[in-house]
Amino acid sequence: MRPMPNIGPTELLIIAIPLVVILVIVLGIVVAVRKGGGASVPPPTPLAPQDLQGLVTQLTHQGRKVHAIKELRRHTGLSLAEAKKVVDAVAMGHPMWAHPALARFRPSPVALSHTGVATGPDLATRVRELKAADRVEQAIHLVRGETGMGQREAELFVGTL
Secondary structure, three states, rough: OOOOOOHHHHHHHHHHHHOOOOOOHHHHHHHHOOOOOOOOOOOOOOOOHHHHHHHHHHHHHHHOHHHHHHHHHHOOOOOOOHHHHHHHHOOOOOOOOHHHHHHOOOOOOOOEEOOOOOOOOOOHHHHHHHOOOOHHHHHHHHHHHHHHHHHHHHHHHHHHO
């Protein structure tokens, strides 16, 4: 058997310094990863329910379903599967707020008109008021925004009132 060589303080320093440097680098990486490591994404600007519905409906009708899903998730926190189901329903012509996944986000019955004044809980009443004021285009826009209807459907709805 061979005798163990004597390891002095110099040899220990030669071994310890690289180990300490590696340990510091690894700890720095771990801390950076836990803190996010890069530029943080600012939280989304909150959208009114009508605006969110308009955005999702518009993107869906433009064939940009993936982007509509991303926006819906960003503003509601829905899971990917839930957001996809909502966007698919909107693509088939269903109102966005009718989907059960959005129950907790559903707008209150008292909606605001574009002027910011509460006009009542009934969509038909608000549409009649807009028609009486000779603001048919705004009435159609209101119906589309709150129901997810297409242009032709909304025109028919407004026309029947």
